[in-house]
Amino acid sequence: MKWNPQIAAMVFWTAIIISFVVWLFIRAFKRSSDRGGLFFKWLVTIPLIGGYVYILMPMVRGGGYGAVGGILLAVVFGNIMYLVWRNSIMDLVANPLASLYDGGREEIEPKPYYSIALARRKTNHPLEAIVAIREQLAKFPNDFEGVLLLANIQAEDLADLPGAEITLDKFCNSPGAPDRQVVAALTQLADWHLKKTVDADAARAALQKITARFPGTEFALRAEQRLAHLGGAEKILLGQHDRQAMPVPEGVDNIGLLDSTAFLQPKEIEPGKLAAAYVKHLEQHPHDSEVREKLAAIYARDFKRLDLASLELAQLINEPRHSPRQIAGWLNQLANFQIELGAEVATVTATLEKIVELFPDLPVADQARRRLVRVGPEIKALKETPAIKPGVYEQNIGLKYGRPGSR
Numbered sequence: 186m187k188w189n190p191q192i193a194a195m196v197f198w199t200a201i202i203i204s205f206v207v208w209l210f211i212r213a214f215k216r217s218s219d220r221g222g223l224f225f226k227w228l229v230t231i232p233l234i235g236g237y238v239y240i241l242m243p244m245v246r247g248g249g250y251g252a253v254g255g256i257l258l259a260v261v262f263g264n265i266m267y268l269v270w271r272n273s274i275m276d277l278v279a280n281p282l283a284s285l286y287d288g289g290r291e292e293i294e295p296k297p298y299y300s301i302a303l304a305r306r307k308t309n310h311p312l313e314a315i316v317a318i319r320e321q322l323a324k325f326p327n328d329f330e331g332v333l334l335l336a337n338i339q340a341e342d343l344a345d346l347p348g349a350e351i352t353l354d355k356f357c358n359s360p361g362a363p364d365r366q367v368v369a370a371l372t373q374l375a376d377w378h379l380k381k382t383v384d385a386d387a388a389r390a391a392l393q394k395i396t397a398r399f400p401g402t403e404f405a406l407r408a409e410q411r412l413a414h415l416g417g418a419e420k421i422l423l424g425q426h427d428r429q430a431m432p433v434p435e436g437v438d439n440i441g442l443l444d445s446t447a448f449l450q451p452k453e454i455e456p457g458k459l460a461a462a463y464v465k466h467l468e469q470h471p472h473d474s475e476v477r478e479k480l481a482a483i484y485a486r487d488f489k490r491l492d493l494a495s496l497e498l499a500q501l502i503n504e505p506r507h508s509p510r511q512i513a514g515w516l517n518q519l520a521n522f523q524i525e526l527g528a529e530v531a532t533v534t535a536t537l538e539k540i541v542e543l544f545p546d547l548p549v550a551d552q553a554r555r556r557l558v559r560v561g562p563e564i565k566a567l568k569e570t571p572a573i574k575p576g577v578y579e580q581n582i583g584l585k586y587g588r589p590g591s592r
Contacts, residue, residue, distance in 0.1 A: 297321035297328050311342040329366040332356045333373070340377050350374055357394075368404045371395050375411070385415050406472060406506040413470030456487035474501055478515070485522040494522050513540045513549035517556070524564055533560050 299321060305314035318335045322328060332352060340349035353370040356362060371391045378388040392415075395408035463480040467473060481497035484490045498519045502512050520536045537560070540553035 295324075297325045297331055299331060299334060302334065306338060306342065311338050314338055327356070327359055327362065329356070329363070329370075333370065336370075336373070340381065344381075346377055346381050349377065364399065364404065367398070368395055368408075372408075372411075379415075389415055401506075403506045403508075406504070409470070409472040410474060413466070413473035413476070456483050459483060460488075472504075474504075474507070474511070477501055478518070481518075481522075485526065489526060491522055491526045491528065495519060498522075509544045509547055509549055513544065513547075513553065516540050517553075520556075520560075524560075524567055530560055530564060533564070 299318060302314040302317035302321075305311070305317060315335060315338055318331050318338075322331045322335070325331065336349040336352040339345040339352060353374050357367045357370055371394050375388040375391040378384045378391065389412060392408045392412050396405045396412075399405050460480060460483045463476050463483070466476050467480065470476070477497050477500065481494040484497065485494035498515050501507065501515045502519075516536055516539055520533050523533045523536060534557060537553045537557050541550045541557075544550050
């Protein structure tokens with residue numbers, strides 16, 4: 186069979202046209218709200234297009250009466266196409282302008298609305314608010330905003346903490362619940378147990394769910410730090426609930442005539458006793474960064490033990506779950522202790538360079554680079570400042586309770 190370029194070109198362009206028509210049909214069919222009507226339009230249009238290409242065009246090209254007949258048929262075909270597609274053509278022209286005002290045909294993503302529930306709650310109708318929330322949750326059962334709002338109304342407005350706990354537990358146990366939302370729900374539950382019922386055990390159980398569910402994560406670290414302070418929080422809250430009358434001692438007579446009132450000042454806790462208390466606390470709660478930071482400050486400033494202070498801060502710095510800002514803050518604090526206790530410039534520089542090494546692209550690295558330029562002047566200024574003789578304390582206080590690394 187001899188190769189005919191004209192036939193090949195016709196086949197090629199026919200395939201292109203058919204592909205375009207099919208794509209256009211599929212796209213329009215998916216976006217159409219009247220798919221039956223659209224299907225009828227295409228059912229009429231495709232034969233007309235085929236007749237135009239394969240019947241009318243050869244008639245027009247042939248000339249004579251055939252050309253006249255082809256032109257007349259083309260007019261008929263055009264009118265039929267107009268009658269079939271006129272509404273679609275008008276939509277095609279008008280929709281871009283109308284979409285500027287009505288948003289076009291883009292589907293609005295369905296989402297829950299809690300405006301009615303919030304209005305009911307503000308007017309002191311919590312039960313009606315709960316009904317409105319549950320209507321939305323029936324459509325969007327895992328919407329955290331609605332779940333938390335429902336639990337808030339139960340705990341705060343109805344004093345139904347058990348009901349709020351059931352609501353939050355149901356959400357936390359649902360498959361696919363986002364980790365951050367689960368942590369937020371359990372943390373809120375712990376806060377309610379402390380504030381509403383002063384139940385430290387229930388609050389501890391809620392926080393322990395976080396550590397058990399997300400071990401080795403930042404969430405678990407924060408929960409462990411909260412757990413370390415639960416005892417103190419419980420005492421404060423109990424004191425607020427059970428305030429008892431306290432006897433007020435009689436004031437000092439003629440206080441204005443006294444040479445000194447220093448004996449009236451409250452006595453500060455001795456650094457040795459405070460350090461011992463911190464060490465004991467850290468044996469039970471080794472992830473309490475606040476207490477460990479305070480212990481490092483006592484070692485450095487009260488006992489002048491840079492080695493012990495460095496060990497405490499190193500445990501904080503080497504914990505990967507801490508944020509870059511926290512780690513950089515402790516490295517800067519270590520540099521402060523090193524400068525105050527007379528360390529070499531190279532030692533201080535190495536400490537600050539570690540910030541740049543760990544977080545080269547973060548703002549804390551830029552701050553460290555600026556401070557590196559000032560290390561020499563900082564040390565010089567400190568040496569020129571007259572030193573105040575510190576109190577005399579037992580220098581091995583930290584060693585009496587075991588090495589910090591063993592806690």
